[in-house]
Amino acid sequence: MPVDTHSFPLQAAPPPTFKYKSPPDAASINASEVVADYIARLQKAIEKPTAFALQDVILQEGFWRDHLFLTWDLRTSRGVDKISQYLSGDVTEKRLGSLKLKPTTGNYKRLPVLQVSESSINILAYIDVESDEGLGEGVIRLFLDANNTWKAFTIYTTLTSLKDHPESLGVNRPHGGLHGDQSSDPRNWKERLASFSNFSTSSPTVLIIGAGQAGLTVAARLTRLNIPTLVIDKNPRVGDNWRNRYHSLVLHDPVWYDHLPYIPFPKTWPIFTPKDKLGDWLEFYASSLEIPVWTSTTPTKSSYENGKWTITLRRDGEERTLSPKHLVLATGHSGEPNIPTFPGQEQYKGAITHSSKWSNPERLKGKKVLVVGAGNTAHDIAQSLYSNGAYPTIIQRSSTHVLSSKIGLPALLGTTYCENGPEVEEADLQFFSLPNAVTKAYHQGIIADLKSPTKDGPVIEGLNKAGFVTDDGPDGAGLLIKYFDVGGSYYIDIGASSMIIDGKIGVKHGRLRQFTEKGIMFEDGQELEAAEVVLATGYQNMRTTAGAIFPCVKDAVKPVGGFDPEGEFNTLFRDSGHPGFWFMGMNLAHCRWFSKYLALRIAGQEFGYY
Incomplete structure (x- = not known):
């Protein structure tokens, strides 16, 4: 996707190295004990996160990356001074006050990992995080500095679920059966699903434009959060956005990188996925997860007023007007085809x-x-x-x-x-x-x-x-x-x-x-x-597509893609610049990961967290 010329130059940050005067013997390092001691030190330091307190637990040029846990945004702070400012913010400090860090136990994959070289002794440690609002997890990369003190080079915290609104999966999965007296509503599962998907007597809270991997992954997560969501697509079938592409197309990313949330590809899946096979999988994915999708549907008119959209859709020749609170543009990380004109082409x-x-x-x-x-x-x-x-x-x-x-x-x-x-x-x-x-x-x-x-x-x-x-x-x-x-x-x-x-x-x-x-x-x-x-000249920025489909957002939405000054992505999965309007895109791996944050961000608004 051509990125608007707003990508901030990203300065590379290599992991630190040290000249150890008397390094400890690796065999004498108990990684679990080191992590437990470090977490206690970190917890004490962030009670009043001044730069002076943090410099004892975070390397001077260290990072704290946070995805929705400390604020309802995607943020990265680099350097002790900036981390101190970030953790001392009004919103951050309120949520940080109830932050609890504890090592995850009982899963061998989550045990701390010790790595030793001549110039670096470090530990990769997984953590759980908890606040009054939600549960999360994270990763800390600890390095032993030249004074034999363990400090963090990177700290990562991320929100994974809202305590009062967990996803409907696992122990919270739907019952599915129709046990007991059903005389008041004798419809079976198929009939109830059809009614739900048609929104016959209601409007979806979220309307998603595009039924590719971007639209379906965020829809899957929103429906698990019990937020009424509808996906529309101009094509006759889910997956046609892949089926209709050039004849020889096979994904260049391998299967291990490309799974979708909730339903990973089976063990029989080829390493590189053919386009038609992916299209069929997306159709199966939407059906299996009971995602309401209207195909052969396009928006014709739109307006935004008093916190709600009014959207007129044309579906199979008929028009329907809906009033969602959120619109998600998921027509692809790329926008409209970039078709340049050249002198003399006529x-x-x-x-x-x-x-x-x-x-x-x-x-x-x-x-x-x-x-x-x-x-x-x-x-x-x-x-x-x-x-x-x-x-x-x-x-x-x-x-x-x-x-x-x-x-x-x-x-x-x-x-x-x-x-x-x-x-x-x-x-x-x-x-x-x-x-x-x-x-x-x-x-x-x-x-x-x-x-x-x-x-x-x-x-x-x-x-x-x-x-x-x-x-x-x-x-x-x-x-x-x-x-x-x-x-x-x-x-x-x-x-x-x-x-x-x-x-x-x-x-x-x-x-x-x-x-x-x-x-x-x-x-x-x-x-x-x-x-x-x-x-083969690529595509325009998603911002162009947004303005073409929804004229009222044209001058409001911010550049899409590239890096912001903190090294996070501009606008994607974040505030677009227009209330109730969001951008969703990128490859399968990024859709899998960031769909969680866009869904939780919308859920945070709908459930009154911010």
């Missing part, structure tokens, strides 16, 4: 198609095709064209970060998301507990290592020799940070790179001057002819 005799509408590569057998763009989609389309007998050329206008699926992607995901790795909830807690600045520092090291001759180095060198210009991502931090920062311009290599190196897929790096009758003329004077031009 004289071009061939077809010009945006990738969102492109299909049927077999019809171009034996023909030259230009693919404008150099990210995942452009590579996939070029690879599909070559496989179907066409002669594709990728038009690269700026540099691209390339990471191999075989070597680079596993290195990036590490032992967190992998076969026989932690359960996804555990993996998520490990991954998302890290401030993005720390993640960036880790990834700088990974990307530098991947350039070695035994890893991705030969592919990168071969691409550069073929005229394909690569980069290492923002400050050398690679794919993930580039995805967060600018939303594109990367490729997870599943085969197209070797085709470029071997000359099977052509490359032209340069700026387009104009279209000609037969193809494209470039600023260097070269002209390339083609029977068709595919624009």
Whole structure:
């Protein structure tokens, strides 16, 4: 997704190292005792969280990342002074006053983990947190400093449930049976579900636009919180947003990274998910979790007044007006297709198609095709064209970060998301507990290592020799940070790179001057002819989509995506700038994790917590 030019430069923060004068013997360190002692010290320090008190328990450049537990927002504070200011805030201090930290016991996965090297002795510790309002969990990364004192480099706290409004799952699952006298309402489960989903006599509290992974995950969590929620989608079936994409599309992220909340993919699931299979799964997901979804439905009119929306929907040719309190735009992390116009394109005799509408590569057998763009989609389309007998050329206008699926992607995901790795909830807690600045520092090291001759180095060198210009991502931090920062311009290599190196897929790096009758003329004077031009030029920002569908929010909503000054995401899952309006998007992993916070944020308002 093209990010509005409001992404704040994210300064990488590597973990600390120390020169130990007399380090303790690792065998003498009882990690559980260290954590218990530390939690007692931390609890005392945060009773009056002055910078002076905190410097004894948090490293000077340490972090406190919080997701909804201390405030109803996503926040990261860096440095003892800023953490002190954050913890001393009016809202934070009130909730912090009843904060209780205790180690989780009884689960071997949650035992503290000790790691020892010449320059670092540290402990990864899981915690439970509790306030008057809710329950949560977190992670503390402790480091032994040069004075042999344990201090936190990162502290993470997150709200997981509201005490008075738990999710309807586990011990709180619905009964399901219709036992006893049903004479007052003899409808069976199917009939009751149909009535509930149709909102025949009521309006949903939350209306979600888009039934992809973003809309369905937040809807699943809202319905578990018993907040009436309706999802609408313009397509005839749930999952069509994936089924309708280009023919060869398979997810580039592996299954371990892509599970959805409540219903993980089965053990038989392929490592990389084909688009139609994912579409079918989303349809099954919505049905199994009893998420009310109206397909073939679009909003036609909208207004916001006195804390409520008035939305007119067109469904199968009929109109219906609803009055939800919240709207969630979940039409994708990307907005409307970004379809640039070029001088002279009206004289071009061939077809010009945006990738969102492109299909049927077999019809171009034996023909030259230009693919404008150099990210995942452009590579996939070029690879599909070559496989179907066409002669594709990728038009690269700026540099691209390339990471191999075989070597680079596993290195990036590490032992967190992998076969026989932690359960996804555990993996998520490990991954998302890290401030993005720390993640960036880790990834700088990974990307530098991947350039070695035994890893991705030969592919990168071969691409550069073929005229394909690569980069290492923002400050050398690679794919993930580039995805967060600018939303594109990367490729997870599943085969197209070797085709470029071997000359099977052509490359032209340069700026387009104009279209000609037969193809494209470039600023260097070269002209390339083609029977068709595919624009793999990405999508506009979600902010544009919001203004197009709901004109009243156009000038109110803030930029979507990229980093804020604290290193959290701008606007996504947070205040949009317009009351009762929210943005939901990103990949499956981020939808899985952050859907929880958007649902709890809405629940906090609805149940009167703030």
